[in-house]
Amino acid sequence: MKKVWFITGCSTGFGRSLATEVLAKGYYVVVTARKTADIEDLVKSYPDTAIAVQLDVTKQNEIEQAVTITIERFGQIDVLINNAGIGYFAAVEESEEAEVRKMFEINVFGLAKVIQAVLPYMRKRRSGHILNIASIGGLRSFPGVGFYNATKYAVDGLSEALYKEVAPLGINVTIIAPSGFRTDWAGRSAKNTTVKIEDYATTAWKNMGDIRGYSGSQPGDPVRAAKAMIQITETEHPPLRLLLGAAALRGARAKLAELQQDFDTWATVTEGADFPKEEA
Incomplete structure (x- = not known):
């Protein structure tokens, strides 16, 4: 049987591009979004596979219902793409708790709940591939998006632990870490803080302005990114982490260079934090 894909957040961005490419390749696809009206155009040409x-x-x-519908229709889930997510622009001190919590609920806890709902079916078949969309901002932080970075670091850490837990069960996990792509992430999808602290004008505000101004002209091609994600699901030994984009x-x-410099510079202090070794 052809692989069954389950993709979250398909109304825009990576989710839409990926659903389009996967359907064109002939796979079965469960295309999801908060409003099905936003994705009906994606599946109308593929009534037998989508x-x-x-x-x-x-x-x-809704998570439980979506998974149940998938199993009833296709009998299995082979590839799970956790793509649903939002951004939020603010210096750490400016960040509003309600907006931060909303972002964590979607980017971290929502992702985790979908994984927990799908894993029993993958474990039963001893196969499957989970791709979690993180960000280069989950490896390297930037001013003005500190709490967004925090959600993506959380996705990275959760995914690495999950990889070690499920690899012996025949299940693969890949963390997708894109740089700037021509999606709507930096457009209407991400909110700005309503709090303004002038001291952050040259750091957080500047970077927020640069990101907003860059929207629509990023070098990353979502279609090429989708093809890259499909490629790693078709290989025998997929990577734990896949960077997307030259940036x-x-x-x-x-x-890596920054970490190496700090580790080497402070190695003596680091090692000196242990109890002294017993003399022979």
Whole structure:
């Protein structure tokens, strides 16, 4: 049987591009969004291989219903794409608790709940592949998006632990870490704080302005990203982490260099925090 894909957040961005490409390749696809009207156009040309399902990842009943519908229709879930997510622009001190909690509910807890709902079916078949959409901002932080970074660091950490838990069960996990792509993430999808602290004008505000101004002209191509994600699901040994975009690779390498410098510079102090070794 052809693989069955379950993709969250398909109304825009990576989710829409990925659903389009996966359907074109002939796979079975469960295309989800908070409003099915936003995704019906994606599945109308594929009535035998695609279904549109309503899914708000913050609602447990909708998660359970979406998974149940999938199993009843296709009998299995082979590839889970956790793509649903939002952004929020604010310096850490400016950040509003309600907006931060909303972002964590979607980006972290919603993702985790979908994984927990799907895993029993993957474990039963001893196969499957989970792709969690994180960000280069889950490896390297930037001013003005600190709490967004925190959600993506959480996705990265959760995914790495999950990888170690389920690999012996025949299930793969990949963390997708994109840089700037021409999606709507930096457009209407991400909110700005209503709090303004002038001291952050040259750091957080500047970066927020740069990101907003860059929207629509990012170098990343969502279609090429979708093809890359499909490619790793078709390989025997997929990576734990897949960077997408040249800027993501540059950023990750810069972070590695920064870590190496700090580790080496302070190695004596680091090792000195242990109890002294007993003398022979």
